[in-house]
Amino acid sequence: MKISPNAPCPCHSGEKYKNCCFPYHRGIFPSNAQKLMRSRYSAFALGLSEYIMATTHPNNPDYTEEKEVWKKHILEFSLSTRFLGLKISEFIDGESEAFVTFEAKLDGGILKEKSRFLKVNNKWLYVDGEFL
Structure with a gap:
């Protein structure tokens, strides 16, 4: 989606x-991990599977070397979901590990998660999350 x-x-975020x-x-x-989390939410909303x-x-758990299959699953989710809102409720920043607790309002309901991020080679990556 353009x-x-x-x-x-x-x-x-309220920003352009x-x-x-x-x-x-x-x-x-x-x-930081909070900016990564926001950008990943936007990437899902826009169907930017390569970024995800x-x-x-x-x-x-979703990571796979079968890139085309993974890409297809991301795009299917992105195209079949309306992303209606994002609220960050907690951000715990660390040097190499960080946590972001959020609520994502989707057309199918509200997704609440505490996400975990690790810094690898000076780059934040999403590892996993705990549904709340």
Whole structure:
């Protein structure tokens, strides 16, 4: 899905996309796990499967070397879901491990998760999450 850089960011930050998640989707690494979490939410909303795969830690249960199959699953989820809101309730920042607790409002209901991120080679990656 295409979006204008001047449109509101899909992560519901209140910022324009060009000033929020767009730079990360274009290759700049988020400086912390909260920014990564927001940019991943936006990437799901926009169907940016390559970004989701590139920001997922190899220890994540969904991670697979079968990239085309993984990409297909991400796109199916993105295209069949409406992303209606995102609320960050807690951010625990660390040097190499961080946690972001959030609520994602989707057309199928509210997803609550405490996500875990690890910093690998100076890049934050999503490892896993605990549903709340």
